[in-house]
Amino acid sequence: MSFALETESLVKTYGAVRALDGLSLRIPAGGVFGVLGPNGAGKSTLFRIALGLVRPTSGTARLFGAPAGQASSLRRAGAMIETPRYPPYLTARDVLKMLAMESGAVGSADIDYWLERVGLGGAADRKAGTFSVGMKQRLGLAAAFFTRPELVILDEPTSGMDPAGIQEIRALIRDLADKEGVTIILASHQLDEVRRVCDRVAIFSKGKLAAEGDVEALTGGKPRLRLTVSPADKALAVLGAKGQPDGPNAVLADVLRAETPALIRALVEAGVEITEARWREADLESAYLGALEPKDLVDAR
Amino acid sequence: MLADAIAAERFRLSRDRTALFWGFGFAPLVAMLFSMAIDLFTRAVLHRTIPGETTDLANRAMGAVAGASGPFTALFLLIGAAAIFAGDYRWETWRLLTPRNSRVNLLVAKLIVFAEVAAWSLLLTAVTAALAGLFSSLVNHARLVAPPGGSVVMGHFAGVFVITWLEVMLVGALAGLVGVVTRSTMGAVIAGLVVVFVQSTLAATMQATTWKSLAIPAYAGRILKAFVAAPDEMRPEAGPAGLGLLLLLAWLVVLAGGAVALFRRQDLTKE
Structure with a gap:
């Protein structure tokens, strides 16, 4: 190259x-x-x-x-x-x-x-x-x-x-x-x-x-589904390899849009309460902010 | 290539009419107008004529060129030189130019274009002085006469022209060096003017021709012009004149070389 x-x-x-x-x-x-x-x-x-x-x-x-x-x-x-x-x-x-x-x-x-x-x-x-x-x-x-x-x-x-x-x-x-x-x-x-x-x-x-x-x-490539749930650990157990925590009461699900209804059904059947579900687009801002030290962000203001 | 840089610099200066007029055209033109005004005043207001007066156009032109390296003209030349050498700091345009040609070429091109336009300015000085002389002869009914010595005068004129041009080149190279150091057009004009004024004053106070007095460019220029303009039988010794010429050239090399050497290594962060 x-x-x-x-x-x-x-x-x-x-x-x-x-x-x-x-x-x-x-x-x-x-x-x-x-x-x-x-x-x-x-x-x-x-x-x-x-x-x-x-x-x-x-x-x-x-x-x-x-x-x-x-x-x-x-x-x-x-x-x-x-x-x-x-x-x-x-x-x-x-x-x-x-x-x-x-x-x-x-x-x-x-x-x-x-x-x-x-x-x-x-x-x-x-x-x-x-x-x-x-x-x-x-x-x-x-x-x-x-x-x-x-x-x-x-x-x-x-x-x-x-x-x-x-x-x-x-x-x-x-x-x-x-x-x-x-x-x-x-x-x-x-x-x-x-x-x-x-x-x-x-x-x-x-x-x-x-x-x-x-x-x-x-940016994580494709969009992911963010779910605000309780309890989060039970939701992660249902999601398996497709899930990852995103704060104390939220998880990110790496699924296709077509799979959403089935996933929500499975979570509800497992006793998980869902208070919000929304798609998060590929996000360079998170990658950018994640790569910088907090002091950089203060200095840049 | 150097030829590309020269063409670009020449093109740019041709568009900078303010710098061209004030730097290289104003002093000769105002000198001509001033001379004409004096002639009109003495004739129309004072009604004074000198019977049998003659006008030698070649001599007037040579005198005007010889005087074109003085502080008054230097002020305007410095304005033109500062526009050429320090304009890219003022307009923050080095960042457009330095990726397109080598730094040495860019600065040498400026020196060459200044040399060209300074020569044109001196030529304009000669022409306007001759025109003023012609006007004077018309107004005062003075007879036009050929200079004594005939065609030899052309050689004298060429000599005076070259020596004055060398002195003007020193002013330009000084503006170049100060412009690079201070990154400022105003710095180039003011510092240049101070140097020109100080060395002119020093040269006027010098009594004896020694290597020290010849190291003052204004003094060396005066000796050299006296040498080349004088008829053969009245010429001073060639020795001091030769040394003066060498010292003038040495100053030119030091100032121009210093500007190029500094610019080569200069960081252009915010021009």
Whole structure:
């Protein structure tokens, strides 16, 4: 398996602050990889190291097998780090033209196509400095994608966008990964966005990797039936391997929706009182909160 | 590639009309307008004419270029240089650029584009000075005369132009270094202006030509310009001028090299 981004014992300190604390991570090429974590967990620092914007204190980071920050590997990557800003005297088209010149890709970069694709066709000749946050994000996405890189790093790509815009950009990200084979690394605080768009997820906590895996595996995969019951141990006995406790008076049942009536009947016949039954959808939030230490949650507030 | 970075930087500056006007066009234009206003004032208000007065356009152009490295012009050049060298910190745009080209190329491209636009600015200074001279000759009915020495003057003009351009490049490289260190356009302008003012004052107080006085760029520039602009028989010794040229070049290498070396290793967290 080839990796788009690999880090080994990566450390970055800013004075007394340890932004990355021995991070070892391998992000495979292909698909959409989500990076989650509270503010200050080290997500943006990882991206900045990968793009050569900051130098690691120790450890290694490799982009497509080459040391991060090297021009040869950076030419295969596009990125949007935090809300992008632009010189106020450049139009949206000028921004992309300048970046195409900088990359030596003036001929191959289809500027008008990408401005249309991110919904800025009508604003191509407006000064980018006058754009709303959402429009700046859209231009940042065009800038990340328009040289057709193999890897795109996106840090909070939909922040500041309206709901329709968010949906549009999510579809664009998925489309590029599925149809054009672009590897996308996406950091977001919107867990629902990560659940919908990403194939794999890493959760950072205090500059370390707290959890990593397929979204389905982390979220428990399919929906489960949560029953508030009394007594819980009798209900667990009926459920057997399909049950697990979820608090003092509740159990989670790993069953299909069609099996629900039979299960409830069996529980009632066994003398279990059921006061509530509801389906719990696959839940990244629980996985996210479970991976973080309580102090992270306080710090992130 | 460096050529890509230069093309991008040139394109960007062509769109930054504020920096182009204030940094590289304002000083020559205002000097021309000021000269014209003085001529009009002396003629229309004071009704004063000097019988037999002549105007030497080449000499006026050479004088204007020679004076273009002074503190007044440096202020405006520093505004332009700060926009070029520190603009990416101000607009937080390094993060868009550094993944697309090497840091050395990005900064060297800025130096090269500054060198180009500084040369154009000096040329504009010469042209506007000549235009002001032409206006003066019309208003004062002064006869236009060719400079003594004929075609040799072109060589003198070229020499003065190159020396002044070198001094202006020092101002640009200084703005580049201060811009990288302070990450601020204002820092580049203010610190640069202080240095230019101090060294101009020091140069004015220097009596003897020693290696110490030649190490002050404004003094070295003055000696060099006197050397290249003077007729052959009046030229001072070539020794101090050569040393002055070497020291000017050394300053340029130190300032530009320092800016590139610092920028290469600089963390761009929040530009």
